[in-house]
Amino acid sequence: MANPTFPTLAPFFADQPFHALSAPVIGFFNSLASGSAAAGASATAAAGAATYSLEVVGTLAIASDQAPKTYVLADFTPSILRVDLKQAPVGANLVAVLSYYTTPGAATLVATFTVGAGLLFATATSAVAVPLGAFWEVDITSVGTTFPGSGLTVTVQ
Numbered sequence: 001m002a003n004p005t006f007p008t009l010a011p012f013f014a015d016q017p018f019h020a021l022s023a024p025v026i027g028f029f030n031s032l033a034s035g036s037a038a039a040g041a042s043a044t045a046a047a048g049a050a051t052y053s054l055e056v057v058g059t060l061a062i063a064s065d066q067a068p069k070t071y072v073l074a075d076f077t078p079s080i081l082r083v084d085l086k087q088a089p090v091g092a093n094l095v096a097v098l099s100y101y102t103t104p105g106a107a108t109l110v111a112t113f114t115v116g117a118g119l120l121f122a123t124a125t126s127a128v129a130v131p132l133g134a135f136w137e138v139d140i141t142s143v144g145t146t147f148p149g150s151g152l153t154v155t156v157q
Helices: 012-014 022-032
Strands: 041-046 049-059 079-084 093-103 108-117 121-124 135-142 151-157
Touching: 012 093, 049 135, 079 108, 108 121, 135 151
Parallel strands: none
Antiparallel strands: 041 049, 049 151, 079 121, 079 151, 093 108, 093 135
16 A cells, blocks of 8 residues: 655645634644644634633743743634633732733733632733734743642633
8 A cells, every 4th residue: 555645735825825724724733833732722713713722731830921832813802811720829819911922022911810819710801902923922920829829721712
């Protein structure tokens, strides 16, 4: 039996600009290019709106740009912003900041989440328009003092 051959993607991209691809296709290729497919970031299209799931695995710590690099698939303004934890912070609140950037080091704030000590989630609202081509950034600015919390997931739609 002959080895199967797979068509190259070059002709596909040559006559169709990247932004003209469907959101799931773009998300798939972005996850491959950035290595985020296995690292905990995903983007899917649901009812015409992109949904992003940005994950920080393991025990949390104060640090910048914690989620895998994830590309914004289309211009939009988030309507759902939520943070969930696998294990709650103990002793103090956890604060996570969601931003986007088009130029590294020049982030624009989208939302700040405060998860109370002992709690597992928080929500936020935002009126910030996020442009096509931006990248998401998740910063953790405060953690629990007895236990910092673990398994953070930011959901944006």
